[in-house]
Amino acid sequence: MTGPTPPGAGGVADLEPLWRSREQRAWNWYDWANSAYYTTVLSVLFAPYMITVAGKAAGCGSSADDTCDKTVDLLGLHLAAGSLPFYLTSFATIASAFVLPVVGALVDRSSRKRLHMAAFAWSGSLFAALLFLMRGDHWQLGAFAVVVSSILGGCSLVSYYAILVDISTEDERDRVSSRGWAWGYLGGGLLLALNLVMVLAHGSLGLDKELAVRISLLSAAVWWAGFTLVPVLRLRDHPPRDVVAGSGRLLSRSFGQLFTTLREMRAFPMTLTFLVAFLFYNDGIQTVIGVASTYGSKQLGFGDGVLIATILMIQFVAYGGALLFGRLAATYGAYRCILWGTYAWMVIVVLAMFLPRKNIVAFLLLGVAIAVVLGGTQALSRSFFSLLIPRGREGEYFGLYNACERGTSWFGTFLFGIVFQVTGSYRPAIVALIVFFVLGAVFLLRLDARRGVEEAGNTAPAVM
Template sequence: MSTGIADLGPVRRRAEQRAWNWYDWANSAFYATTLTVLFGPLMITVAGRAAGCTDLDDTCKRTVDVLGLHLAAGSLPSYLTSFATILSAFILPIVGAMVDRSGRKKMHMAWFAWSGSFFAALLFFLRGEQWQLGAVAVVVSSILGGCSLVSYYAIMVDISEEHERDAVSSRGWAFGYVGGGLLLLVNLGMVLGHDALGMDKELAVRLSLLSAALWWAGFTIIPVVRLRDYPAREGAPAPGGLLGRSFGQLFRTLKELPSYPMTMTFLIAYLFYNDGIQTVIYSASIYGSKQLHLGESVLIAAILLIQFVAFGGALLFGRVAARYGAYRCIIWGCVGWMAIVVLAAFLPDRNVALFMVAGIAIAIVMGGTQALSRSFYSLFIPRGREGEYFALYNAAERGTSWFGTLVFGLTFQLTGSYRWAIVAIVIFFLLGLFFLLRLDPRRGVEDAGNRVPAVI
């Protein structure tokens, strides 16, 4: 009796992987347009009006009342982002445990995404002196976005084998950079050309925020339609309701984590070097404007350049990892980050060309290290625990992502120079590299019960 002449598994997986990539395309618009570029300045303007500020920029020191706390209007976006990330650190592990137990990763991703995009759309009403709704909306949408990524990352393990993950993750990141960059290009064009379009600047910004929410919600439909749910891989479910089982699984994971020392070592390494990456992204515009005295148009061009060049960086690192392994690529990525940060400290004032060269270098290593970190870590996750362990991955990132910005700010306060502040970020890449070099990748994959790829 014939059993078939070809293994169609790779073909089916490739089709699902292409569908999976669309969620990177969908959610990146929210992170690029809303969280990275447009929300902060608009919130400062609206909260500043409510506080009675006349100079509506980040120097506004007057305060608004937030749950009894008097917070400077100019600092409100930073406080809201910090609050959302810290709260996420507590919520995401519970969500991850629930995702694994339910066996409905696709639908969890979808409902978190659509709920998050709904709250993101409410930012359209951030106007006049009405900052409160916007504050709630950005916190809730940020948390829900993180919840959707827990499911999204876990799906990668279902639709790819170990040796495929570097390429799959790299294509996803690359696709996300293009999607986020395209909408950001349109939105920045609308904001900068608002007079020609017959609208004021704030309306252009609010419409851009709304477009990011609609983009997120609309393109999420593609993976929802084309992906399929996979059953939970663990054995018989524990007694009790879904939420109760999820808490129990979380506590068990935290207790068992030391039994996977390589997984824990990589998480610690990732905490440090990813914090360095996030701090560079956060501080680049500050450094360019305050230290190098570059204009707004140059900074906007740099943001778009980084977004699109990172597309190539992700794909490049994916190809190199296929030959030399993700582990070596991440190590050399950290070395590259250190070199870029040190050289950036010596950039001359008002030199646009060299600033753009630095932006290209940042984009190449940023796309590569972020994409490969996701796929590399997936190899260290025990089967059936993907949602939970990726929740720890995201929670660790979010719960500590303020360390780098704190060091950056304190160094500037002590030295009065952003050049020293940017150099101080090197310590995070050094610490990440220290723990990476203590890692035994083969042992980590074997301890988790996964197949060791031919090249790791």
């Protein structure tokens, strides 16, 4: 299985731009495919359902929620049922921080990145499908499945991001990444909308709520696996270029890869500067998204209907936000747009602090602002970082990029929790997150974008 062959290869006409465009469209479909898992499973349905199932096992009753302080036993640890899903996802992110750079180093040496991506995606979707079997008070299989599927999903993204460099020139990178991210929001939002309708209207469909949730979890796994076929069949194999030879045996190279990459990155100071900036502002973004429903319900007094509508609105508006930032990057450059995005996030968290209680219009308008900036900053961060990677080490560096995104994403929630505990209010807790965007902006301002691209041996885009 070698993938399609470019038409006209070896002919007089240069059809490479057309073939590259075809691959870019195929590449976008993996954003569409995997986003269903991250929205339906990890962001919305898994945590409350796991709390309910684990709560029954702990003796909290059938109406168990996150206030249940009774414990379940996990590998000898007694963990509160209400906290179990958060411990599981935290463990998965920390484990990913060590696994992903290893996967990246192996991807760099492969001429079949698309098959690596597919293998990780289909394995991850298989474990995600096992969540369907979590029912009653049997939570153990679900705990194992969500950890493994989350790690495998991250592994698939390392290959996916590395392919971006193979199928696009430096000047095309922002547009391609933004369009892919937009497709991800659209696909993830579409399946989430269908699943929320099924869960909320389960009685009308002849289902009990537990079965409706389980079918929704299964649908995300099937969606992920099924749509992964599109890029697998339409992408080409690209031979590795400028591969850095490894020393030592495979295991010694692999398990030391994270620290080796960090040490060698000192030769690329602008790349390291951006990675530190990304670590801070991305942590702020992830925390805002993660605590938004809590802030809306506990501090602003909104019910589930308003919160669900806002979640869906953000998914679909973020589609337009990603495309908008892609167009802005073509005029002003990705670096400036990312910097402006961090400024916008500062304004958003300050406005969030002063939102009046139960004012739906103000809450929805802020949700629109979040959606527009959310899609744009994340999409352009991916494409801009690709310009700062030395050729032949895309997988290795994107592995580190994803490790930073996942392994440090608890800083913001930790700060949010500490401020709430000290003040007793979510308002100062939400505005405290501004520190992450300020630090991100500080490091971005220290970054010389053109120098970073040239140090990595890449060609600077026409607009930086």
